[in-house]
Amino acid sequence: MSxxxxxxxxxxxxxxxxxxxxxxxxxxxxxxxxxEIAEEVAAxxxxxxxxxxxxxxxxxxxxxxxxxxxxxxxxxxxxHLAEHATHVHVVCRGCGYVGEVPLEAADELVARIxxxxxxxxxxxxxxxxxxxxxxxxxx
Amino acid sequence: MSxxxxxxxxxxxxxxxxxxxxxxxxxxxxxxxxxEIAEEVAAxxxxxxxxxxxxxxxxxxxxxxxxxxxxxxxxxxxxHLAEHATHVHVVCRGCGYVGEVPLEAADELVARIxxxxxxxxxxxxxxxxxxxxxxxxxx
DNA sequence: TTGAATGCAAAAAATTTGCATATTG
DNA sequence: CAATATGCAAATTTTTTGCATTCAA
Numbered sequence: 001m002s003x004x005x006x007x008x009x010x011x012x013x014x015x016x017x018x019x020x021x022x023x024x025x026x027x028x029x030x031x032x033x034x035x036e037i038a039e040e041v042a043a044x045x046x047x048x049x050x051x052x053x054x055x056x057x058x059x060x061x062x063x064x065x066x067x068x069x070x071x072x073x074x075x076x077x078x079x080h081l082a083e084h085a086t087h088v089h090v091v092c093r094g095c096g097y098v099g100e101v102p103l104e105a106a107d108e109l110v111a112r113i114x115x116x117x118x119x120x121x122x123x124x125x126x127x128x129x130x131x132x133x134x135x136x137x138x139x
Numbered sequence: 140m141s142x143x144x145x146x147x148x149x150x151x152x153x154x155x156x157x158x159x160x161x162x163x164x165x166x167x168x169x170x171x172x173x174x175e176i177a178e179e180v181a182a183x184x185x186x187x188x189x190x191x192x193x194x195x196x197x198x199x200x201x202x203x204x205x206x207x208x209x210x211x212x213x214x215x216x217x218x219h220l221a222e223h224a225t226h227v228h229v230v231c232r233g234c235g236y237v238g239e240v241p242l243e244a245a246d247e248l249v250a251r252i253x254x255x256x257x258x259x260x261x262x263x264x265x266x267x268x269x270x271x272x273x274x275x276x277x278x
Numbered sequence: 279t280t281g282a283a284t285g286c287a288a289a290a291a292a293t294t295t296g297c298a299t300a301t302t303g
Numbered sequence: 304c305a306a307t308a309t310g311c312a313a314a315t316t317t318t319t320t321g322c323a324t325t326c327a328a
Binding site for chain 3: 309315
């Protein structure tokens with residue numbers, strides 16, 4: 001927490017309350033779009049932030065490696081704390097449920113991609129789509 | 140090819156030249172955004188299609204299972220023929236290069252997701268980000 | 279002090295929708 | 304003929320930008 005400022009400064013960036021509030025909101029929501037994050041920030045008691053500031057804060061926090069995002073659906077980058085990036089995200093096409101499995105579950109895939117293409121894959125950014133246990137049965 | 144009409148009809152849909160042109164364009168481009176597809180369609184000699192028709196055609200062809208899409212980056216659903224969905228897409232963060240590895244490379248991941256969450260994963264929709272061989276070395 | 283960040287409003291993209299008209303089956 | 308799709312324009316939605324002002328370091 002306290003070294004957030006240090007990490008920012010190390011990149012010539014600054015610690016502002018806005019960035020702290022956005023980071024806190026991302027932490028509280030776990031998986032959220034910029035829009036939802038803006039709402040959550042507004043709900044923390046302080047005055048709401050302009051969307052532009054939310055976007056810029058998300059960018060900054062991401063460059064810092066504190067948060068990351070995946071593409072849960074067409075029009076929705078979903079942000080989460082970097083610590084959540086220790087999972088592969090799994091998204092249900094039926095109900096939108098977002099689950100996760102440990103990164104290691106993809107070790108073999110990563111190895112094969114590396115082997116075939118010389119590609120360094122970062123699976124933590126991937127969202128795997130499919131149907132959850134419940135939606136598999138439903139019509 | 141000729142049964143395209145039949146497949147459409149089977150779903151109460153119709154075969155139109157617009158849809159044929161969009162499908163052909165997707166086939167020619169392999170990986171493209173709606174925008175690029177609209178351009179490609181315009182380049183096929185006929186008159187350009189309004190974007191709305193392109194979007195609607197893509198939806199129709201997708202519901203039909205003839206094409207699919209992955210999320211190559213933030214703002215860009217990338218469409219491809221369904222036959223291309225026999226690969227997992229790999230996207231380079233550095234240069235934007237899009238590669239693919241056979242679906243089987245993800246078999247173990249799919250099995251683990253199934254096992255842990257009861258989830259039926261469809262990896263062909265996933266785009267795995269990372270750095271290609273070239274960009275790994277560059278600064 | 280000074281460059282980085284904010285706030286605000288306006289501009290760009292990207293996608294969707296309403297509706298009269300044209301087409302397919 | 305009837306139902307579906309198109310074309311076009313306007314409305315949404317999502318994200319980005321310009322710029323004067325404020326604020327952290």
